[in-house]
Amino acid sequence: MAKRILPYRDYSEHDVVNLFALDVSDAALSSYSKELTDFVEAEDGVWSAGVVVSVYAGELPGDLPDTRAATVAATDKLQKYMTGANLSNAHVGFNAYPSNGMTVRAAGVGSRGLGITLRETLAFDENGEKLLYYKQKLDEAQAVLPGKTVPVLTKGLVLLTAGSAGTSIPGGATIGHDLVVGAEGTLVNDDPSSPSGEIIVGSVIAKSGTDKVLCKLSF
Numbered sequence: 001m002a003k004r005i006l007p008y009r010d011y012s013e014h015d016v017v018n019l020f021a022l023d024v025s026d027a028a029l030s031s032y033s034k035e036l037t038d039f040v041e042a043e044d045g046v047w048s049a050g051v052v053v054s055v056y057a058g059e060l061p062g063d064l065p066d067t068r069a070a071t072v073a074a075t076d077k078l079q080k081y082m083t084g085a086n087l088s089n090a091h092v093g094f095n096a097y098p099s100n101g102m103t104v105r106a107a108g109v110g111s112r113g114l115g116i117t118l119r120e121t122l123a124f125d126e127n128g129e130k131l132l133y134y135k136q137k138l139d140e141a142q143a144v145l146p147g148k149t150v151p152v153l154t155k156g157l158v159l160l161t162a163g164s165a166g167t168s169i170p171g172g173a174t175i176g177h178d179l180v181v182g183a184e185g186t187l188v189n190d191d192p193s194s195p196s197g198e199i200i201v202g203s204v205i206a207k208s209g210t211d212k213v214l215c216k217l218s219f
Helices: 069-083 135-140
Strands: 005-010 052-057 103-106 115-117 155-161 178-181 187-189 200-208 212-218
Touching (some): 052 115
Antiparallel strands (some): 005 155, 155 212, 178 187, 178 200, 200 212
16 A cells, blocks of 8 residues: 655644544444454555545534534444443443544545645554554554544645555646645646636645655645
8 A cells, every 4th residue: 555645744833733533433443354444554545644634523622522413423433442342231331432522534526625634543453453552553653543633734745645546646646737625535636627616725846757746735
């Protein structure tokens, strides 16, 4: 798997939003199986770094954030990830999984992106072991656990992979072209013939062959 976002980055920490976690409402996190590849190290998807995201649940937390309607499904998934069991009907006490109820999802075509993720959100390593118990490996992978806040870059220079599926810019890019949000959190060349109203979020300023693109982003 090629990394979507490569090591070269130039940005100010003031342009990084550290407020949102990646939404996991649709993920199966209680156990690992070969058929389940979501949030697994060495696999690729919306949990990868280098994915354009938009705000999904932006309600500021109150005294009881887990009671918010948009976060109930995610809270249940995360609790199962921590315990490996469904405790919703068990008459026992347990420690709740600490999570961030303000979430983002991979942006769709034409949507208003918040920025691009700088870290992966991983639940399992390549062997199916829960990274919940291997914090050093999690840090070495430059990742965060499900439900934890993921840094989102809103402005700066980043080096992205391009040219195929599972990359930040699947359709390649041309120097000088503007970029808009594509499907599943990708970036695509702005098409002048497409309907107006698309939000330009960056431009291509340099490239290496067909697989590496240096982009100036501003969401």
